[in-house]
Amino acid sequence: MSSPKNAFYAQSGGVTSVINVSAAAVIETARRYPEKIGKVYAGRDGIIGALTEDLIDTSVESPAAIAALKHTPAGAFGSCRYKLKGFDKNLAEYERLIEVFKAHDIGYFFYNGGGDSADTCLKVSQLGEKMDYPIQAIHIPKTMDNDLPLTDCCPGFGSVAKYTAVSIREAGFDLKSMCKTSTKVFILEVMGRHAGWTAAAGGLAAENEGDDPHIILFPEVVFDEAKFLARVKHSVDTYGYCTIVASEGIKNAEGKFVADAGSVDAFGHTQLGGVASTLATMIKTKLGLKYHYAIADYLMRAARHVASKTDVEQAYAVGEAAVEFAVAGKGGVMVAIERQADEPYTWTVGEAPLDQVANVEKKMPAEFISEDGFHITEACRRYLAPLIAGEDHPPYRNGLPAYVQLENTPVEKKTGREFTVA
């Protein structure tokens, strides 16, 4: 009887506060199937680790260290922004992946990422067959942006959503208590390039009339300065102040980002920044109101200290299911979360074909945005509310979250050749 195949696991793209939960699930679940899965090797810095044969042996990590991943944000093995090109443009990279996988007897490929990595996962699956080295490629969803199709939500998003809603509620309480003589307008700028999910989540804090935030700016809604300023003024006149959650990705009628920093990242995405200061200047100049703004940036996607319990549970479930799917002989799929009911929220784990996931971006449906374009609807609230439910406080040591740093022991190289990543 042949010894079981090893597994490869890698984290891809922007990390989240719960992607390590999925990593823990993959490793812990694989350890439960020693007759089917040998070692779990992780890619150092994501797929780059596979290309450069820089693999990490997770089998030498203690069960306690792996368990601690469940309360540790970011990517424990390193992630990367590195998108593999199409077969036509760079077949060599895919062939290199198969070469490394072969050398290390890897039969399972678990790729934990967003839309771009679903595409890579699909191509690895296809090429493996073509090169007569079949590999079970399974995509484990992760994006703080919640923009993957065919899954109820993306692990990582629920915690970002909770961060946004908690933060705007807290800032709103602050504003409300000071607005008589101090700041009248507060803007919270949130990440989320093309889809307004993270901004929408702020809307959950508004449970009653007048609650914060008063205004949400979505990338899905064309930014209209006059309409926006009128709404700000109305808020200040009515409540004494105005709280705004603004997506970094809002665009004007000409389709230009309201704040465009001009640089471009490895995926060809424009790097944004400065929406809050642009809006603030507008408010100061046109309305003469004192403003403050916060920019959440990475804090929101790293905020494991205020993670959603639902999100943590789902991040674990998708990692666990990925391994169970693999053990059951499946491949070429993404693990998907399937909503059964809104309230109480019930969900199961299913699968979606990779070719329908790759490079598709799920935007906010129109019925989730209020008619005036400045808030969320009840339908949106029903969708979002369960995703932030529950708390999962990390353990603390010396007043700080006790996050783990793994040993990340390298696996001995076997291919005998260097491969340079572009």
Next chain:
Amino acid sequence: MSSPKNAFYAQSGGVTSVINVSAAAVIETARRYPEKIGKVYAGRDGIIGALTEDLIDTSVESPAAIAALKHTPAGAFGSCRYKLKGFDKNLAEYERLIEVFKAHDIGYFFYNGGGDSADTCLKVSQLGEKMDYPIQAIHIPKTMDNDLPLTDCCPGFGSVAKYTAVSIREAGFDLKSMCKTSTKVFILEVMGRHAGWTAAAGGLAAENEGDDPHIILFPEVVFDEAKFLARVKHSVDTYGYCTIVASEGIKNAEGKFVADAGSVDAFGHTQLGGVASTLATMIKTKLGLKYHYAIADYLMRAARHVASKTDVEQAYAVGEAAVEFAVAGKGGVMVAIERQADEPYTWTVGEAPLDQVANVEKKMPAEFISEDGFHITEACRRYLAPLIAGEDHPPYRNGLPAYVQLENTPVEKKTGREFTVA
């Protein structure tokens, strides 16, 4: 036997995540002394409520609502940025305070704020005697900036400190896992105009060599661009990335704010903003490194969800002591926290004469800043560490902190005259 005098309580200046804890302590403690203290009236929007005779009757709030203040950030009765001028410039305001206090039979004045309000507290105490309406004025310390003298620390600061340290640790984990192909430098801009306490607190996250943050920029240290950039480069070369906590108040050799938004608030303080973007541009231009930055702004002082337990306990203790001092016949003092030992941290509550507190700003001592000016020393760590110790998670409802909003029932006016606040 005459009926007991009523008490007046007001919140002043920038609110914190635990100032309501002190409010709860004042109200709960006063309710334990019905033979000495009648009702506790709160000023709506701080001292402005006293001037305009807009008082709130806290006696109609339920014990549960008052208890919920202990987990609710910001100022439940409203606070204000309104500094009373000197006797020579605006005696009418102080006389008006005494008029309102007399009309409502107020014998105790509890003022919960920073240096400016300590000054007001002192003047009310002095004028009361002069006008033959003696009033026991007691100052309850509160500043997120930790800049009051004669107290070990200021309630509100410990939680801000915890927020900063937690946030930079989380962002650092994020950077570390992505730096191979993505962002190399992350800047967290924190509030703190003249004193570097809030920035220093970030240093607590650096428990081991290489831990975040790599660099702290204090307002107490002259900003030197070349030295700073060399340090950023060193960090990126050594660790692959660089994390920075920057105080909004850093100044260059000419004494100018590195980022000066130009506007001025009611206290005559310059309104700052934009340090992070200034530093980021510098890093991009001179070192060619990809950056991200977050601006914590009000989020840090409102973040009750990640409050320090020590801070919550001290905020309660100073409120409770204020009332007990008053009941014991004291006045003209600030309640002070007195450190007895660093480790384990033990502290008691004492008192400090108001004339030594008012308008004195406690800066970071030189021995708390490392010789190169970019980090904290062990002495600073010993001082700061206990202040962020312990967690005090608020209760959650629907995935969000269940913060209370009081009824804030107005007290019937009695002076029969309007008073306009400048």
